[in-house]
Amino acid sequence: MTPDVTPDPLNQPLIALRGVTKRYGVGAAAFQALKGIDLEVAAGDFLAVMGPSGSGKSTCMNILGCLDVPTTGAFLFKGVNVEGLDRVQRSLLRRRYLGFVFQGFNLLARTTALENVELPLVYRGEPRKRRHDLAMAALDKVGLADWRDHTPAELSGGQLQRVAIARAIVTHPDVLLADEPTGNLDSERSIEIMQLLTDLNRASGITVLMVTHEAEMAAFANTIVHFKDGRVGGVETLRRPGADGA
Amino acid sequence: MLLTTILLSLREIRRHMMRSFLTVLGVVIGVSAVVTMVTLGHATTRSVQSQISGLGSNLLTILPGQGMGRGGGAQAAQPFKIDDVDAIRGQIGGVTSVAPQVQAQATAIRNAANWTVTVNGTTGEYLIGQQWALASGRVFSAAEEQAGKSVCIIGDTVKTNLYADDETIGTTLRVGRVSCEVIGLLAKRGQSGIGGDQDNTVIMPFRTVQRRFTGNRNVQFVSIAVDPRYDNAPIRDSISALLRERRNITGGKADDFTILDTKQISDALGNATAQLTAVVTAVAAISLLVGGIGIMNIMLVSVTERTREIGIRLAIGATADEVLMQFLVEAVVLSSLGGLVGLALAFVACLGLSIPLKMPFVWEPQINLIAFAISAVIGVIFGYFPARRAAALDPIEALRHE
Ligand SMILES: Nc1ncnc2c1ncn2[C@@H]1O[C@H](COP(=O)(O)OP(=O)(O)OP(=O)(O)O)[C@@H](O)[C@H]1O
Ligand SMILES: [Mg+2]
Numbered sequence: 349m350t351p352d353v354t355p356d357p358l359n360q361p362l363i364a365l366r367g368v369t370k371r372y373g374v375g376a377a378a379f380q381a382l383k384g385i386d387l388e389v390a391a392g393d394f395l396a397v398m399g400p401s402g403s404g405k406s407t408c409m410n411i412l413g414c415l416d417v418p419t420t421g422a423f424l425f426k427g428v429n430v431e432g433l434d435r436v437q438r439s440l441l442r443r444r445y446l447g448f449v450f451q452g453f454n455l456l457a458r459t460t461a462l463e464n465v466e467l468p469l470v471y472r473g474e475p476r477k478r479r480h481d482l483a484m485a486a487l488d489k490v491g492l493a494d495w496r497d498h499t500p501a502e503l504s505g506g507q508l509q510r511v512a513i514a515r516a517i518v519t520h521p522d523v524l525l526a527d528e529p530t531g532n533l534d535s536e537r538s539i540e541i542m543q544l545l546t547d548l549n550r551a552s553g554i555t556v557l558m559v560t561h562e563a564e565m566a567a568f569a570n571t572i573v574h575f576k577d578g579r580v581g582g583v584e585t586l587r588r589p590g591a592d593g594a
Numbered sequence: 595m596l597l598t599t600i601l602l603s604l605r606e607i608r609r610h611m612m613r614s615f616l617t618v619l620g621v622v623i624g625v626s627a628v629v630t631m632v633t634l635g636h637a638t639t640r641s642v643q644s645q646i647s648g649l650g651s652n653l654l655t656i657l658p659g660q661g662m663g664r665g666g667g668a669q670a671a672q673p674f675k676i677d678d679v680d681a682i683r684g685q686i687g688g689v690t691s692v693a694p695q696v697q698a699q700a701t702a703i704r705n706a707a708n709w710t711v712t713v714n715g716t717t718g719e720y721l722i723g724q725q726w727a728l729a730s731g732r733v734f735s736a737a738e739e740q741a742g743k744s745v746c747i748i749g750d751t752v753k754t755n756l757y758a759d760d761e762t763i764g765t766t767l768r769v770g771r772v773s774c775e776v777i778g779l780l781a782k783r784g785q786s787g788i789g790g791d792q793d794n795t796v797i798m799p800f801r802t803v804q805r806r807f808t809g810n811r812n813v814q815f816v817s818i819a820v821d822p823r824y825d826n827a828p829i830r831d832s833i834s835a836l837l838r839e840r841r842n843i844t845g846g847k848a849d850d851f852t853i854l855d856t857k858q859i860s861d862a863l864g865n866a867t868a869q870l871t872a873v874v875t876a877v878a879a880i881s882l883l884v885g886g887i888g889i890m891n892i893m894l895v896s897v898t899e900r901t902r903e904i905g906i907r908l909a910i911g912a913t914a915d916e917v918l919m920q921f922l923v924e925a926v927v928l929s930s931l932g933g934l935v936g937l938a939l940a941f942v943a944c945l946g947l948s949i950p951l952k953m954p955f956v957w958e959p960q961i962n963l964i965a966f967a968i969s970a971v972i973g974v975i976f977g978y979f980p981a982r983r984a985a986a987l988d989p990i991e992a993l994r995h996e
Contacts, residue, residue: 443911
């Protein structure tokens with residue numbers, strides 16, 4: 349059932365956007381959020397997306413996360429055009445390859461941290477014991493093992509952020525998409541989260557795409573993509589993927 | 595996988611206690627109302643029918659006057675005489691017994707206790723026609739009937755109130771001004787829907803009651819049992835023709851007597867109770883519908899919360915079908931639980947009400963099954979369709995839902 353997206357021999361980039369546009373609404377009320385994005389992300393990269401509010405960062409991340417589809421243009425994941433996949437196949441693609449950290453957390457209310465983190469594993473059909481172990485490992489990684497029985501209402505903003513990250517990484521995804529993962533945190537906590545993401549990128553080989561407003565956080569990435577008014581305004585390469593440094 | 599889904603949905607139900615409770619409440623009220631009302635309706639029908647069949651289904655009672663003896667006509671009409679009884683017995687075929695009856699109220703006294711009874715003057719044929727067995731003793735002999743001896747057969751209520759556990763046969767009982775020998779004890783018949791407690795009776799030979807109680811030669815009613823192989827209607831007609839002739843009623847003049855047919859009465863009462871059951875069932879069905887609308891409201895109110903939840907589940911890799919399955923199972927589990935609680939409540943209510951209402955308690959699997967099935971369907975409809983709409987959205991739209 350899982351769409352066949354094994355890397356092809358031509359060594360395609362993991363992710364490629366080709367002339368992607370996104371238009372919201374119709375007629376006079378229509379709004380062109382993306383005006384033609386071309387972007388390639390290699391496997392193992394750590395990419396930060398920056399740009400003013402309303403420049404289309406979240407819109408682009410949603411398309412990359414297969415949560416939304418482009419109006420025109422192509423999104424190739426491991427060389428496969430996602431547009432050709434149906435709803436079920438896109439679900440399976442998310443389940444198998446992607447982890448998403450939302451700008452607004454999107455945790456289930458009245459549900460403990462542990463159960464929230466277990467949720468993606470439920471849909472993967474993992475047995476109960478394994479679900480528990482993997483979820484505990486993920487919570488441990490974000491430093492929240494002791495908070496497993498707390499519901500979102502009983503957690504701070506930073507803790508919620510970390511539960512959301514734990515839920516995104518519990519399946520060991522190929523790609524982690526994080527929309528402003530440090531948006532609600534003070535700089536000390538933010539740096540902890542960035543170190544966690546860097547570690548996931550370096551040690552586990554997870555490709556990380558992250559939206560941020562703060563240059564300090566973007567500095568942890570290998571590449572910074574600047575969005576401006578629905579277009580890519582510039583790309584800064586700080587270091588090559590896999591390279592040792594700062 | 596289904597088991598996991600059921601376990602997950604039970605957890606969701608527990609998590610949203612208030613919502614689950616309100617949802618279930620509608621089903622509980624609807625189901626218990628339907629089952630209670632239908633069960634009680636059936637019990638009423640059944641108890642009325644059993645009382646009627648206790649009267650006998652093939653009995654004709656003839657009384658003077660028109661109407662059930664309530665109108666002024668009854669007084670004015672000429673009473674029957676024993677000759678009329680003999681004429682019916684002699685000239686009408688297809689009847690198994692014809693018995694004259696005279697009744698009076700009197701106080702029965704034994705030792706220090708007294709008790710008001712209905713004194714019934716009739717013949718042994720009456721008991722045969724009524725299929726009324728003796729618990730002990732014997733009926734009147736022909737000689738006792740002819741001579742109007744002071745002998746009597748007492749009903750169960752009389753025994754209970756005046757004798758308790760004492761032997762009745764052979765004792766002397768004072769009824770009004772008459773001392774009579776008790777020769778028989780009637781089997782218990784139970785309460786009757788018509789004419790009060792049939793067991794509160796002292797039966798004496800017809801002549802004895804005429805002479806010692808009513809003081810005239812009138813016959814108040816004639817009780818006739820129709821041979822079960824014959825239809826009541828033609829026999830009723832020929833009795834009517836005979837009595838019109840004997841009472842000189844000619845041409846278009848109305849009868850000055852009434853023939854009550856237990857079969858007609860039981861049909862009429864049966865229809866009335868069936869109608870009652872239908873009305874009550876309709877009321878109950880409306881309450882089930884109202885319960886369903888209650889569920890729908892709760893589901894619609896929670897649709898915002900649920901849509902976001904569906905969005906989250908879709909975003910982390912669930913397919914629309916999986917999410918729907920979960921919601922479906924949750925709805926079915928919830929309304930089945932409500933249905934079961936409703937059935938249990940109805941059971942308790944019917945059991946509790948059957949005592950003050952003096953009705954037999956009957957648990958009817960059919961209506962229980964139907965009500966349960968309906969509750970499940972309501973749950974599915976109102977739980978599933980809002981969820982289906984949400985699952986058809988793109989994850990990002992569902993997440994953005996307000
Ligand atoms: N569902 C929608 N319907 C209509 N317009 C939308 C919708 N989603 C986003 N937009 C518009 O598209 C533009 C880009 O939105 P987007 O959320 O991608 O911005 P962003 O770069 O993530 O901003 P921020 O930094 O504030 O999160 C905004 O102007 C927004 O108003
Ligand atoms: Mg955004």
